Amino acid sequence: MDKTAKIRLYVDAELGAGQPVAVTKDQAHYLFGVMRLKTGAMVALFNGRDGEWQAEVIVANKRNAVLECRSQSKPLQMPPDLWLLFAPIKKARTDFIVEKAAEMGAARICPVVTDYTQSERMRQDRLQAHAVEAAEQCGGTYVPEVADLTRLDKMLENWPQDRHLLFCDETRVGEPATDLAALPRGPWAILIGPEGGFSPDEVDFLRGLDFAHSISLGPRILRADTAAVAALALWQRALGDWV
Amino acid sequence: MDKTAKIRLYVDAELGAGQPVAVTKDQAHYLFGVMRLKTGAMVALFNGRDGEWQAEVIVANKRNAVLECRSQSKPLQMPPDLWLLFAPIKKARTDFIVEKAAEMGAARICPVVTDYTQSERMRQDRLQAHAVEAAEQCGGTYVPEVADLTRLDKMLENWPQDRHLLFCDETRVGEPATDLAALPRGPWAILIGPEGGFSPDEVDFLRGLDFAHSISLGPRILRADTAAVAALALWQRALGDWV
Numbered sequence: 001m002d003k004t005a006k007i008r009l010y011v012d013a014e015l016g017a018g019q020p021v022a023v024t025k026d027q028a029h030y031l032f033g034v035m036r037l038k039t040g041a042m043v044a045l046f047n048g049r050d051g052e053w054q055a056e057v058i059v060a061n062k063r064n065a066v067l068e069c070r071s072q073s074k075p076l077q078m079p080p081d082l083w084l085l086f087a088p089i090k091k092a093r094t095d096f097i098v099e100k101a102a103e104m105g106a107a108r109i110c111p112v113v114t115d116y117t118q119s120e121r122m123r124q125d126r127l128q129a130h131a132v133e134a135a136e137q138c139g140g141t142y143v144p145e146v147a148d149l150t151r152l153d154k155m156l157e158n159w160p161q162d163r164h165l166l167f168c169d170e171t172r173v174g175e176p177a178t179d180l181a182a183l184p185r186g187p188w189a190i191l192i193g194p195e196g197g198f199s200p201d202e203v204d205f206l207r208g209l210d211f212a213h214s215i216s217l218g219p220r221i222l223r224a225d226t227a228a229v230a231a232l233a234l235w236q237r238a239l240g241d242w243v
Numbered sequence: 244m245d246k247t248a249k250i251r252l253y254v255d256a257e258l259g260a261g262q263p264v265a266v267t268k269d270q271a272h273y274l275f276g277v278m279r280l281k282t283g284a285m286v287a288l289f290n291g292r293d294g295e296w297q298a299e300v301i302v303a304n305k306r307n308a309v310l311e312c313r314s315q316s317k318p319l320q321m322p323p324d325l326w327l328l329f330a331p332i333k334k335a336r337t338d339f340i341v342e343k344a345a346e347m348g349a350a351r352i353c354p355v356v357t358d359y360t361q362s363e364r365m366r367q368d369r370l371q372a373h374a375v376e377a378a379e380q381c382g383g384t385y386v387p388e389v390a391d392l393t394r395l396d397k398m399l400e401n402w403p404q405d406r407h408l409l410f411c412d413e414t415r416v417g418e419p420a421t422d423l424a425a426l427p428r429g430p431w432a433i434l435i436g437p438e439g440g441f442s443p444d445e446v447d448f449l450r451g452l453d454f455a456h457s458i459s460l461g462p463r464i465l466r467a468d469t470a471a472v473a474a475l476a477l478w479q480r481a482l483g484d485w486v
Contacts, residue, residue: 077462103469105461138463177486217476218348218485219320220381226346226472233460233473234480242461243420 005044005054005073007035008136010143015050019069020058028065031057043067046141051076076141079105080240081187083163086110086228087117087194088149093225094119097192098127100225102134102144104232105241109144112152112191115199124148152191152202159211160187166235167191167198167206168227169214178215180238190235192228248287248297248316250278251379253386258293262312263301271308274300286310289384294319319384322348323483324430326406329353329471330360330437331392336468337362340435341370343468345377345387347475348484352387355395355434358442367391395434395445402454403430409478410434410441410449411470412457421458423481433478435471 009031013021023031031037039060045067046052052074055067084106088094094111101109109131111122127146135143159165164184168191191206198206206212217230236242252274256264266274274280282303288310289295295317298310327349331337337354344352352374354365370389378386402408407427411434434449441449449455460473479485 100469100472103463103465104473105463138465140463175486177480216485218479218483220346220348220383222346222381226343229343229469229472230347230476233476236461237420237477240461242459243418 005042007031007037008044008046008052008139010132010136011045011047013047015045015047015053015069017069017071021045021055021067021069023065023067025062028062032060032062032065042070044073045069046074046135048141048143049076052141074141078142079107079140079144080236082106082232082235082240083108083110083189084192084228084232085112085152085155085189086192086224087112087114087152088119088122089194089224090119093223094122094127095130096225097228098130098146099134100229101232102131102140103138104229105140105236106144106190106232107142108147110147110155110189111149112155113149114152114194115202116196117194120149122149156205156209161211163187163189163211165189165191165206165209165212166231167212167214168193168217168231169203169206170197170216170221171203172214172216175216178213180215180234183213183239185239188235188239190228190231192224192231194224248285250274250280251287251289251295251382253375253379254288254290256290258288258290258296258312260312260314264288264298264310264312266308266310268305271305275303275305275308285313287316288312289317289378291384291386292319295384317384321385322350322383322387323479325349325478325483326351326353326432327435327471327475328355328395328398328432329435329467330355330357330395331362331365332437332467333362336466337365337370338373339468340471341373341389342377343472344475345374345383346381347472348383348479349387349433349475350385351390353390353398353432354392355398356392357395357437358445359439360437363392365392396448399448399452404454406430406432406454408432408434408449408452408455409474410455410457411436411460411474412446412449413440413459413464414446415457415459418459421456423458423477426456426482428482431478431482433471433474435467435474437467
């Protein structure tokens with residue numbers, strides 16, 4: 001009988017050999033109501049700190065579920081120190097950006113309000129839940145934090161001086177491509193503008209920042225969600241953990 | 244008064260100075276019912292062959308709409324000769340792949356059935372409509388053709404011998420990265436597997452093809468839609484029209 005866990009769950013609890021773990025009501029419903037797991041079944045657990053553990057179902061009860069960690073199946077693998085800053089767009093596409101950022105290995109996801117941002121409402125808890133789900137799905141052992149919505153100008157005023165910023169400058173099409181692999185190593189952030197891009201003031205301001213570098217994403221206008229994945233791919237390949 | 248067109252439409256008709264253009268019933272409804280354009284308003288038209296033209300509304304009638312081309316606003320810009328092959332997945336994510344492929348500048352979109360393909364139903368006409376909409380949105384002057392669903396093995400049997408194939412090999416994580424910029428120029432295709440990846444037989448077969456090259460997309464398991472955008476970005480940057 002194959003006892004390797006097919007199901008991966010994010011939990012808050014500490015994980016370690018013999019450690020008992022309680023799951024939330026929703027997770028218990030999923031495990032025992034939807035997936036019909038029985039006592040003895042294995043589930044993979046991760047908490048963003050202790051790697052991935054194979055845990056056995058000890059009490060399979062929707063109200064009082066207990067699993068017990070058996071062995072570590074993956075060590076903690078931190079993503080590179082990369083933030084994704086993006087302006088919230090329509091709900092489905094914002095959800096999508098968060099999902100993709102988690103899959104693509106962003107360490108922190110920061111929604112920012114820019115001059116042309118249309119939507120200034122977002123629910124941090126819902127977006128964080130999307131990041132958790134994406135981490136469960138993609139086999140990661142880390143869940144990126146979704147920060148609260150912040151104004152871009154405020155964020156840049158308090159910018160950590162050792163963190164480089166990559167922004168996608170639509171006016172750079174046709175100029176020679178930045179050699180991404182030649183950019184400095186260290187902490188980075190990628191900034192994706194909203195539909196309509198950055199305002200002329202923002203472009204001037206960004207170009208004047210000594211920690212900011214611009215790239216072009218080609219001659220077609222990409223939607224913000226496409227641009228986010230594309231920029232993350234180029235960065236991971238040149239400076240991140242895609243070897 | 245700003246007479247530059249905000250609306251872009253794909254049409255079948257020939258475009259050229261003074262050319263009258265009829266639009267479809269749906270387009271007429273959109274232009275005159277939804278957007279409330281009047282006679283004299285400008286609309287940008289493209290047909291995938293003649294570039295983009297600014298056209299003036301001559302008859303603004305939902306049943307009998309006529310526009311007339313005034314001047315060319317963009318020349319035809321063909322994308323690189325790149326096909327995207329992908330295995331259809333859930334409806335929304337398949338739609339998404341087609342939209343992204345058009346934005347990212349694939350010239351042809353080929354849904355293929357692989358060993359682990361779950362969904363073997365797709366409506367070519369609906370996917371083609373998504374490609375048109377993405378082209379309208381992204382400012383492109385070309386619409387990639389969505390081919391009919393084909394079995395991957397049949398397609399590879401009849402493969403054009405000058406076309407290189409890039410496939411994403413999940414087992415290559417940790418190996419040194421392929422230097423994409425050093426790959427040969429010319430016609431290419433990118434192949435994205437379904438959820439669950441390629442079968443071991445397929446991986447063996449693909450590795451044995453002399454026109455096939457593999458890349459890794461990092462240590463996390465990407466969904467097929469994410470992998471499509473990521474691979475297109477890396478290819479466009481190294482071998483395509485993103486300079």
